[in-house]
Amino acid sequence: MEVEAAKYIGAGLACIALVGAGAGIGSIFGNYLAGAMRNPSAAEGQRTNLLLGFALTEATGLFGLLIALLILFG
Amino acid sequence: MANPLQQFEIVPKIPLEVGGYDISFTNSSIWMVVVLTLAAGIMFLGVRKMSLVPGRWQNLAELLYETIEETLVSSAGAEARKFVPIMLTVFLFILLANLVGLVPYSFTVTSHIIVTLAMALVGFSAIVIIGFIKQGPGFLKMFMPSGVPIPMLILLVPIEIVSFFIRPITLSVRLFANMMAGHVLLKVFAGFVISLGVFGIVPLIGIVAMTALEVLIAVLQAYVFTVLICVYLNDALHAHH
Numbered sequence: 001m002e003v004e005a006a007k008y009i010g011a012g013l014a015c016i017a018l019v020g021a022g023a024g025i026g027s028i029f030g031n032y033l034a035g036a037m038r039n040p041s042a043a044e045g046q047r048t049n050l051l052l053g054f055a056l057t058e059a060t061g062l063f064g065l066l067i068a069l070l071i072l073f074g
Numbered sequence: 075m076a077n078p079l080q081q082f083e084i085v086p087k088i089p090l091e092v093g094g095y096d097i098s099f100t101n102s103s104i105w106m107v108v109v110l111t112l113a114a115g116i117m118f119l120g121v122r123k124m125s126l127v128p129g130r131w132q133n134l135a136e137l138l139y140e141t142i143e144e145t146l147v148s149s150a151g152a153e154a155r156k157f158v159p160i161m162l163t164v165f166l167f168i169l170l171a172n173l174v175g176l177v178p179y180s181f182t183v184t185s186h187i188i189v190t191l192a193m194a195l196v197g198f199s200a201i202v203i204i205g206f207i208k209q210g211p212g213f214l215k216m217f218m219p220s221g222v223p224i225p226m227l228i229l230l231v232p233i234e235i236v237s238f239f240i241r242p243i244t245l246s247v248r249l250f251a252n253m254m255a256g257h258v259l260l261k262v263f264a265g266f267v268i269s270l271g272v273f274g275i276v277p278l279i280g281i282v283a284m285t286a287l288e289v290l291i292a293v294l295q296a297y298v299f300t301v302l303i304c305v306y307l308n309d310a311l312h313a314h315h
Binding site: 051052054055056058059062063065066069073 | 077078079247248251252254255258291294295297298301
């Protein structure tokens, strides 16, 4: 196999990491909404935790994307 | 299409070499100076005319200060209040570096791992030193979860040690990966705008939306970096249970 082709396949595979990030972010916002619907008065106080969780989850997906970019352009 | 990583290239502006080390004044240094000037400027304007009813700049400075103080006290306790100035400095530097990087033709200081890793390592070393000063050798107890049977400890202690020492790496990679991935994404989409001609309006709308998301991420990542250092500081100040 040519090195160039293997590079593109590897970059594509590395992007699978984003599946987990997508599922995680969906789970965070979904659970937040479910909780907020049950107890709307407590929702406001948890918004910081929501955004914190979002940022932490999103970062794990970006690690994968980073590897993909490094393979492609590094 | 131009290489989307080209924007992260470091170009020496004033070449300098001392004792075999390249310490040139680069474009990264220029933007660092810009960021520091902005941070100092905001705070200077904020405290120039102190009044009971805050003006616009004082309001901004108070908002930033109170956010960091509240975060620090809620995650590391009241005795962490003396660390507010350093935390505010870290937060302001990262926040402004991220935001300044979103301005077209500028340079994102935090998109280089060396910058974020240096900041994370300084914070991490300081926390280890503070931990040993506050708790003495008892600081090492944080690697030993209490109430765990001894056979389990053989497994748990190495995990705890690794997860402790990996902290500066995850902290710095998180910030740097977010900044780099965001900017590369914007540049890749910008390439589509040109190559699609008239239909380039579609990715253009995408870029506008994504820039808004990037502003949110810039603020969030600065906050996350600060909050995580606060949480780690809590381990150093209070004995582990």
